[in-house]
Amino acid sequence: MKINSLYLKNFRNYLEETVEFNGGINILTGANAQGKTNIAEAVFFLCTGYSPRANKDKLLIRNGEERAEIKGNATSIYGDVSVKIGFNTKDKKTVYINGVQTLKIGELLGNIHSVFFNPGELKLVQESPEDRRRFLNVSLSQMSKSYFYALARYNKILAQRNNLLKDPEKYIIRETLPIWDRQLTTEAGKIIKARNDFLEKIAPIAETEHALLSGGKESLTMKTESGYYGTEEEIAFALYEDLKVALEKDMRLGFTTIGPHRDDIKFLLNGLDAKVYGSQGQQRTIALSLKIAETETFKERFGEYPILILDDVLSELDKKRQKKLINRVSNMQTIFTTTNIDRTVFKGVDYTKITVENGRIKR
Numbered sequence: 001m002k003i004n005s006l007y008l009k010n011f012r013n014y015l016e017e018t019v020e021f022n023g024g025i026n027i028l029t030g031a032n033a034q035g036k037t038n039i040a041e042a043v044f045f046l047c048t049g050y051s052p053r054a055n056k057d058k059l060l061i062r063n064g065e066e067r068a069e070i071k072g073n074a075t076s077i078y079g080d081v082s083v084k085i086g087f088n089t090k091d092k093k094t095v096y097i098n099g100v101q102t103l104k105i106g107e108l109l110g111n112i113h114s115v116f117f118n119p120g121e122l123k124l125v126q127e128s129p130e131d132r133r134r135f136l137n138v139s140l141s142q143m144s145k146s147y148f149y150a151l152a153r154y155n156k157i158l159a160q161r162n163n164l165l166k167d168p169e170k171y172i173i174r175e176t177l178p179i180w181d182r183q184l185t186t187e188a189g190k191i192i193k194a195r196n197d198f199l200e201k202i203a204p205i206a207e208t209e210h211a212l213l214s215g216g217k218e219s220l221t222m223k224t225e226s227g228y229y230g231t232e233e234e235i236a237f238a239l240y241e242d243l244k245v246a247l248e249k250d251m252r253l254g255f256t257t258i259g260p261h262r263d264d265i266k267f268l269l270n271g272l273d274a275k276v277y278g279s280q281g282q283q284r285t286i287a288l289s290l291k292i293a294e295t296e297t298f299k300e301r302f303g304e305y306p307i308l309i310l311d312d313v314l315s316e317l318d319k320k321r322q323k324k325l326i327n328r329v330s331n332m333q334t335i336f337t338t339t340n341i342d343r344t345v346f347k348g349v350d351y352t353k354i355t356v357e358n359g360r361i362k363r
């Protein structure tokens with residue numbers, strides 16, 4: 001998968017700009033706060049409709065403007081695809097795929113694949129389970145629309161269930177819940193099964209990538225803790241039974257205490273919890289290994305690599321690791337951002353340099 005060109009209008013600090021990429025290594029370079037990450041962010045947004053660093057679309061619209069637009073052309077092994085996303089401060093996004101408007105945002109997913117990594121992704125290891133679930137959700141949604149829709153339905157039913165749990169009339173809860181729980185656990189079965197399959201695939205790859213990046217000095221083990229295994233139906237059934245057991249507690253607390261919305265992933269370095277014992281550098285290497293492993297799962301699923309976006313990653317690695325990383329990603333389109341290009345690291349490597357200055361591409 002390769003993005004060929006990107007058009008931005010009123011996106012972040014860009015008024016109107018077009019960026020051309022090559023199919024290999026691209027380096028966005030320039031001083032701080034010029035708009036390098038904004039481009040990286042726009043590419044990911046084009047693929048997923050989701051910004052890796054802003055939780056509200058309106059933050060992406062150039063200050064003082066009403067409406068932003070991102071367009072891009074990409075090439076996959078199946079041919080060319082063009083995507084256009086428009087959004088304003090109030091309404092929902094409008095999405096066009098190959099010129100045809102799609103009304104469901106889920107239809108955007110899977111057209112252009114990308115994996116985004118920046119120093120903020122350290123939260124994957126450091127922060128709350130929610131960040132790790134987001135990783136699973138974003139990644140799995142790009143790989144399967146049915147995951148995306150199951151998750152959307154699950155979240156909707158879960159919100160209704162949690163509302164119901166707060167009802168003072170306990171008999172109403174007891175009467176209504178079984179119906180909700182059938183639907184809830186059906187969706188949960190799909191979600192947990194997909195996550196189990198994904199983690200089963202990605203864990204050994206991440207462990208290998210980690211050995212490569214860390215020079216084999218440390219060994220990574222990834223574990224999930226959902227506690228539900230088997231087919232979708234088996235998982236749904238087991239969770240349904242567990243929900244019955246948890247009902248008294250759920251009513252007391254006023255929310256649903258078990259289910260995929262509580263899942264987590266554990267990272268162990270040489271057997272110790274990396275969240276607690278890992279240094280910042282070790283945690284960064286884990287997060288990066290996980291993202292590179294993610295590119296392999298795309299390759300396996302779709303027969304080609306996604307676009308790999310590595311924002312501000314080079315500056316955080318020593319030269320040896322930078323070289324290793326560049327070598328490692330040479331088989332896929334990669335977009336780096338960096339304040340300066342170390343020529344000794346990129347010696348003998350083909351790349352396109354894109355210089356960014358104050359919301360403009362310097363030509």
Ligand SMILES: Nc1ncnc2c1ncn2[C@@H]1O[C@H](COP(=O)(O)OP(=O)(O)O)[C@@H](O)[C@H]1O
Nearest residue numbers: 012013032033034035036037038059061062063
């Ligand atoms: N909605 C917005 N409207 C206008 N400018 C913005 C908006 N959001 C961010 N910026 C500007 O974008 C710049 C940061 O861009 P960024 O891509 O993060 O920089 P860097 O080149 O360091 O990666 C800052 O100057 C910031 O003020």
Ligand SMILES: [Mg+2]
Nearest residue numbers: 036037312337
């Ligand atoms: Mg930046």
